[in-house]
Amino acid sequence: MFRREHVAAFSLAMASIHCTTVENGPIPDPTTGLDETAFRAKVEPILVKQCSYNACHGNTGSALRIYAPGTLRQLAYPTIDETMAPLTAEEEHANFVNAAAFSATAPIVDDNWLLRKPLASSAGGFEHKGGVIYLRGTNDPNYTVIYCWLTGGKAC
Amino acid sequence: MLIRIALVITALAGVASAHSAGAQFDQNPMTQAGNGGIVFDGAPRFSGHTCNVCHVDAPGLIHIRLESDHPELFTDGWKPKMQYHLRVVLVDEWAGVANNANGDNCGLRDVMPFKPCNDNGFALEIDDAVGNSLGGFTQVLANKCDATGTAVYILGDKSAVVHSGGVNGGTSWDVCWTAPDAGAGPVTAYLAAVDGNGGKGTLAIPTDVVGDDVAAGAVPIAEAGADVNTQTGGCNAGGDAGVGLALALLGLGVRFRRRKKLVALALVLAAASGCVHVRPRQRETLAKRNMKFGPDPAEDELDLHMQESREGSSGGYGSSGGGCGCN
Numbered sequence: 001m002f003r004r005e006h007v008a009a010f011s012l013a014m015a016s017i018h019c020t021t022v023e024n025g026p027i028p029d030p031t032t033g034l035d036e037t038a039f040r041a042k043v044e045p046i047l048v049k050q051c052s053y054n055a056c057h058g059n060t061g062s063a064l065r066i067y068a069p070g071t072l073r074q075l076a077y078p079t080i081d082e083t084m085a086p087l088t089a090e091e092e093h094a095n096f097v098n099a100a101a102f103s104a105t106a107p108i109v110d111d112n113w114l115l116r117k118p119l120a121s122s123a124g125g126f127e128h129k130g131g132v133i134y135l136r137g138t139n140d141p142n143y144t145v146i147y148c149w150l151t152g153g154k155a156c
Numbered sequence: 157m158l159i160r161i162a163l164v165i166t167a168l169a170g171v172a173s174a175h176s177a178g179a180q181f182d183q184n185p186m187t188q189a190g191n192g193g194i195v196f197d198g199a200p201r202f203s204g205h206t207c208n209v210c211h212v213d214a215p216g217l218i219h220i221r222l223e224s225d226h227p228e229l230f231t232d233g234w235k236p237k238m239q240y241h242l243r244v245v246l247v248d249e250w251a252g253v254a255n256n257a258n259g260d261n262c263g264l265r266d267v268m269p270f271k272p273c274n275d276n277g278f279a280l281e282i283d284d285a286v287g288n289s290l291g292g293f294t295q296v297l298a299n300k301c302d303a304t305g306t307a308v309y310i311l312g313d314k315s316a317v318v319h320s321g322g323v324n325g326g327t328s329w330d331v332c333w334t335a336p337d338a339g340a341g342p343v344t345a346y347l348a349a350v351d352g353n354g355g356k357g358t359l360a361i362p363t364d365v366v367g368d369d370v371a372a373g374a375v376p377i378a379e380a381g382a383d384v385n386t387q388t389g390g391c392n393a394g395g396d397a398g399v400g401l402a403l404a405l406l407g408l409g410v411r412f413r414r415r416k417k418l419v420a421l422a423l424v425l426a427a428a429s430g431c432v433h434v435r436p437r438q439r440e441t442l443a444k445r446n447m448k449f450g451p452d453p454a455e456d457e458l459d460l461h462m463q464e465s466r467e468g469s470s471g472g473y474g475s476s477g478g479g480c481g482c483n
Contacts, residue, residue, distance in 0.1 A: 080361050086187050
């Protein structure tokens with residue numbers, strides 16, 4: 001048998017549960033503080049060379065979509081010459097936004113997926129289907145260049 | 157010259173290459189749609205990636221084989237500074253074979269009607285245990301190692317070799333490899349091949365990365381005469397100790413004739429003193445009862461009792477008790 005005190009406590013607990021409205025405010029622009037010119041000069045060549053292949057990030061189904069000559073293009077070009085032509089300005093900007101987007105979920109640069117995911121598991125990497133890309137860990141030249149860019153360095 | 161088959165490799169999966177010319181592997185990825193030196197042969201320096209990072213959805217029906225004019229390369233190992241004539245063979249080609257009929261003058265844009273090619277390709281490199289490319293590649297001309305050949309494309313940094321793209325429907329590629337200096341240790345040959353289907357067979361898309369097949373594999377090659385055991389410490393002698401002993405005995409016979417017995421005897425002792433790495437399959441023999449110094453404790457105890465009674469002494473065998481009359 002429930003006592004009155006129990007019933008009262010239960011009623012109070014039920015009364016304290018109520019729905020609230022969650023405000024989904026705008027997230028900060030992840031490209032803020034990231035230099036697009038430095039990206040095009042230093043980071044984009046790394047991503048195009050290392051990541052842009054068809055089975056990897058050179059397809060539309062990838063979370064990190066990388067446009068690159070000869071692989072993924074914004075438009076379906078009818079000829080191979082057009083497919084292999086240098087990137088357009090729009091494609092380069094899209095690559096910048098795609099790469100910068102990981103900053104939205106990783107306020108700490110070391111945890112940015114561009115850096116952490118392709119590391120060896122012993123160095124903190126995890127579940128990168130393409131395996132270990134930074135073969136020299138956090139001392140890998142590609143890692144240091146991308147790290148520098150993510151920290152706002154323009155002279156990377 | 158006859159190239160003898162020495163070792164087989166494998167079969168995996170793959171596609172027709174957009175890199176119909178080998179030089180494209182060296183070209184700038186941003187401005188020339190090149191690979192910037194990445195050849196995707198499965199080597200560790202390329203994160204183990206093979207041609208199927210581009211040539212997707214390959215059914216894996218083809219195979220790839222590595223041959224050498226010195227088949228002992230794959231059994232005895234590589235010899236320092238020796239030059240080997242290698243051949244990479246694509247086996248069971250099926251994609252684009254109908255285009256072989258177009259001959260080598262295919263894929264030309266100024267020749268109408270357009271004749272599609274049967275573009276096949278390969279990549280090969282030989283690395284040491286830590287993934288650094290070892291030795292040197294040389295072209296083959298008229299079945300001989302000759303730097304003036306053009307049968308394949310050697311990367312600018314000499315780290316790998318790929319197809320040159322000059323032969324339509326080619327399924328084998330020759331290259332010479334000069335082994336490194338002694339002491340470099342075991343190496344691994346990483347190789348991959350693409351069985352291309354000739355793209356869409358049109359002037360606009362003469363080559364692409366779909367509808368092709370891919371194979372890749374790795375061949376470990378020991379250094380001839382080197383200890384192949386990979387022990388991390390302790391005894392450094394291996395299964396070749398017996399060979400050393402035989403050589404030493406041979407030396408002993410010669411030395412006796414010259415009355416230098418002491419030197420020869422020292423040679424024998426030195427060769428026989430090495431410890432041997434016991435392999436798992438050999439442990440069965442060591443575990444047998446008759447391999448033990450004292451296989452039966454009860455029997456040992458009886459023998460000990462008899463000895464004590466006979467000699468009037470006891471102890472020294474680990475058994476308890478002792479003294480005269482303590483039976």
